[in-house]
Amino acid sequence: MLEMNFLRGITTSKDSVTITDYTGNGGDVVIPSEIDGKSVTSIGEYAFYGCTGLTSVTIPDGVTLIGKSAFSDCTGLTNVTIPDSVTSISNFAFEDCTELTSVTIPESVTSIGDCSFADCAGLTSVTIGKGVTSIGGDTFSGCTGLTAISVDKNNECYTSEDGVLFNKDKSVLIKYPVGKKGTYTIPDSVTDIDYKAFFGCTGLTDVTIPDSVTSISSLAFYNCTGLTDVTIPDSVTSISSLAFYNCTGLTSVTIPDSVTDIGRSAFYGCDNITIHGYKNSYAETYANENEITFTAIDVETANDYEWEENEDGSVTITGYTGNGGDVVIPSEIDGKSVTSIGEYAFYGCTGLTSVTIPDGVTLIGKSAFSDCTGLTNVTIPDSVTSISNFAFEDCTGLTSITIPDSVTEIGRYAFDGCKGLTSINVSTDNKYYSSNNGVLFDKGQKELIYCPKGFKGSYTIPDSVTSIGIGAFAGCTGLTSVTIPNSIIERMFLK
Numbered sequence: 001m002l003e004m005n006f007l008r009g010i011t012t013s014k015d016s017v018t019i020t021d022y023t024g025n026g027g028d029v030v031i032p033s034e035i036d037g038k039s040v041t042s043i044g045e046y047a048f049y050g051c052t053g054l055t056s057v058t059i060p061d062g063v064t065l066i067g068k069s070a071f072s073d074c075t076g077l078t079n080v081t082i083p084d085s086v087t088s089i090s091n092f093a094f095e096d097c098t099e100l101t102s103v104t105i106p107e108s109v110t111s112i113g114d115c116s117f118a119d120c121a122g123l124t125s126v127t128i129g130k131g132v133t134s135i136g137g138d139t140f141s142g143c144t145g146l147t148a149i150s151v152d153k154n155n156e157c158y159t160s161e162d163g164v165l166f167n168k169d170k171s172v173l174i175k176y177p178v179g180k181k182g183t184y185t186i187p188d189s190v191t192d193i194d195y196k197a198f199f200g201c202t203g204l205t206d207v208t209i210p211d212s213v214t215s216i217s218s219l220a221f222y223n224c225t226g227l228t229d230v231t232i233p234d235s236v237t238s239i240s241s242l243a244f245y246n247c248t249g250l251t252s253v254t255i256p257d258s259v260t261d262i263g264r265s266a267f268y269g270c271d272n273i274t275i276h277g278y279k280n281s282y283a284e285t286y287a288n289e290n291e292i293t294f295t296a297i298d299v300e301t302a303n304d305y306e307w308e309e310n311e312d313g314s315v316t317i318t319g320y321t322g323n324g325g326d327v328v329i330p331s332e333i334d335g336k337s338v339t340s341i342g343e344y345a346f347y348g349c350t351g352l353t354s355v356t357i358p359d360g361v362t363l364i365g366k367s368a369f370s371d372c373t374g375l376t377n378v379t380i381p382d383s384v385t386s387i388s389n390f391a392f393e394d395c396t397g398l399t400s401i402t403i404p405d406s407v408t409e410i411g412r413y414a415f416d417g418c419k420g421l422t423s424i425n426v427s428t429d430n431k432y433y434s435s436n437n438g439v440l441f442d443k444g445q446k447e448l449i450y451c452p453k454g455f456k457g458s459y460t461i462p463d464s465v466t467s468i469g470i471g472a473f474a475g476c477t478g479l480t481s482v483t484i485p486n487s488i489i490e491r492m493f494l495k
Contacts, residue, residue, distance in 0.1 A: 020044040025053055026052070026076065042063060046072070059086070069091070070094075074094075076099055087110050097120050100123050107130045112134065113136045117140055120143050123143045124145050127151075128165075140175060148177060163180060166190070171190060181203030183204075183423055188382050188405060206229070216243050219243065221243060227247050229250075229251065231356070245268050247267075254326070317338060318345055329357055341365055344365075344368065350374050352374055364380070366389050367389075388411040389413055409432075416474075419454060420453075422452055424440045436462060445462055445464045455478060458482070468488060
C-alpha cells in the first residue's frame with residue numbers, strides 16, 4: 001500500500017481530491033482511494049511524470065480522470081490497472097512508458113486523448129472497451145511492438161478486424177498496428193485510409209488497396225520502408241501530401257487516370273521509384289514536375305485481343321497479341337462488357353510483367369495465364385467468382401497474390417509451379433476461403449488446400465485442420481519441417 005506522505009493532494013471539491021505529485025520510490029504502487037477522508041477522483045497532470053522506478057500501478061475505483069502526461073516517461077512501468085470508473089484518459093497520459101506490454105481500456109472510458117500511449121515501444125496489444133467514442137490523433141504512434149488492437153464488439157463507434165482499428169462501419173481504416181508485419185489486404189468496405197493509418201509500419205511488405213477507396217490521407221504510409229510495389233485503384237481521386245513519404249523501398253507505384261490531385265511531397269524520399277500511369281495523365285505531369293521516372297501504361301485496344309461474344313452480349317477474351325509489359329485489360333470491347341478471361345488467353349506471354357483485370361470479370365479460365373514467367377503482379381477485382389484449374393500455373397515471377405471476397409471457387413493447381421510464390425492472402429470477408437501465414441485454407445480452416453511453392457522454413461498446421469488437400473505441399477523445396485496435428489484424417493504429400 002502506498003504511504004500517504006508520498007502523495008500531495010489538493011481538494012478539488014468539498015469531498016474529492018486530485019493527486020498532483022508523487023515523491024515515493026516506485027515499485028508496485030497502489031494509489032489509495034481516499035486521502036484524509038476525501039475520495040481520490042483524478043490523477044492530475046504530470047502527477048507521476050518521469051517516475052522511472054514505478055513498475056506497477058493500480059488506480060483506485062472512483063477515479064474518473066487520468067490527466068495530461070500523468071504517467072509519461074514512466075519507463076519502468078510494466079502494468080497498469082485502470083478501473084471502470086475512469087471516463088477520460090488525457091493527452092500523453094502514458095506516453096513513453098516503454099515497458100508497458102498490454103493495456104485494457106474499461107467500458108467506462110469514453111475518451112482517449114492525443115498521444116496517450118505514444119512511443120510505448122513494448123506495448124503489444126490494446127483492448128478498447130465498448131464505451132469509447134473518441135480516440136485522439138497519434139494515440140498509438142511509435143508503438144513499434146504493437147501487433148493487435150481489439151475493440152469490444154458492442155462499441156458503437158469503433159470496430160477491429162485482424163487487429164486493425166476501423167470506424168464502426170469499416171469505411172475508414174484508422175490505425176494499422178505499427179508492429180504488425182507482412183502483407184495486408186484492406187477490406188473492400190473501406191473508402192478512406194485515414195491520417196497516419198500505416199505511419200511507421202516498417203514491417204508492412206505489401207498492401208492491396210481495394211477499388212472502394214477514394215482517398216489516401218496525409219502521412220497514411222509514412223516511412224513504410226518495407227513496401228516495394230503499390231497499385232492505386234481507379235476509384236482513388238486524390239493522394240494527399242506526404243502520403244508515401246520516406247517509403248525508401250518503394251520502386252513502383254501504378255497511378256490511374258482517375259487521380260487528379262497528388263499532394264506536396266507525397267513520394268518524397270522514395271529515391272528509386274518509378275510511376276506507372278497513362279500518357280498525358282495527371283500522374284505523368286506530377287512525375288515530370290517532381291523529376292520522378294515515369295513509364296506509360298499501354299492502353300490496350302480490341303486490336304490486342306482475340307475475343308468472342310457470349311450469349312448475353314458480354315465478351316470473353318480468348319487470346320492476347322499485345323507486347324506485354326504492364327497490361328490493363330479493358331473493361332469493354334466494342335461497347336460490350338468483358339466478363340471472362342478465356343482458357344489459355346494469355347498462355348505463354350513471357351513478356352507480360354503486370355496485369356490488371358477489370359471490375360466486371362467473373363471468370364479466369366483454365367490456364368488463362370499459364371507460363372507467364374515474367375508476371376510479377378496481378379490485380380484480381382472483387383467481381384471474380386471463379387479461378388479455374390491451372391489459371392496461373394508456372395508463373396514463376398509471382399511472389400504474392402490476393403484473393404478477393406467475391407471468389408467462391410479456386411480450381412486445382414491454379415498456382416502450381418509458381419516457384420516464387422511465398423504467400424496467398426485471402427480477404428477476411430471471403431465466405432469460402434481463408435489464409436493463415438500465406439497458406440490457403442477453406443473458410444473454417446478444416447482443410448489445408450495449398451502451401452505456396454516459395455514458402456520457406458518450418459510450418460505448424462493449425463489444430464483445426466482435419467485434412468490436407470492433394471498435392472498441398474508438392475514442390476515446396478524450401479519447407480524445412482512441418483508439424484501435423486492429431487486432428488488430420490487425410491495426409492498426402494507429393495514430391
